[in-house]
Amino acid sequence: MTASLTTDSVADSIYQNILTSIIQDIISRQTVKRKLLKLQFPDAKPYYADPSGTLDIHGKAKQADSAVYIECNVCGREVSGNRFAAHLVRCLSRGRR
Numbered sequence: 233m234t235a236s237l238t239t240d241s242v243a244d245s246i247y248q249n250i251l252t253s254i255i256q257d258i259i260s261r262q263t264v265k266r267k268l269l270k271l272q273f274p275d276a277k278p279y280y281a282d283p284s285g286t287l288d289i290h291g292k293a294k295q296a297d298s299a300v301y302i303e304c305n306v307c308g309r310e311v312s313g314n315r316f317a318a319h320l321v322r323c324l325s326r327g328r329r
Contacts, residue, residue: 269276280291288294300313304323311319 279289280287282288282291286294301310302313302316303309304311304316304319306320306323309319
């Protein structure tokens with residue numbers, strides 16, 4: 233009627249206890265974080281996930297990088313959005329020479 237205690241059964245029991253404690257700790261921390269975020273930002277909506285990759289995180293169609301043009305405040309030229317950083321580095325370094 234008494235269960236025999238072996239090294240394997242004790243080790244398994246300790247392992248299960250530690251594993252359960254770790255899982256419960258992670259779940260409780262995440263629950264607290266989620267509740268705090270919900271209190272701080274009650275109207276926040278989750279981001280939209282599009283598996284095809286054609287929509288951005290707000291659920292709108294992605295815009296091609298080359299379609300966005302930004303006017304440089306230094307020289308006044310229209311520069312493509314994906315080249316703006318490189319243009320700005322060159323544009324600002326021209327005055328130092």
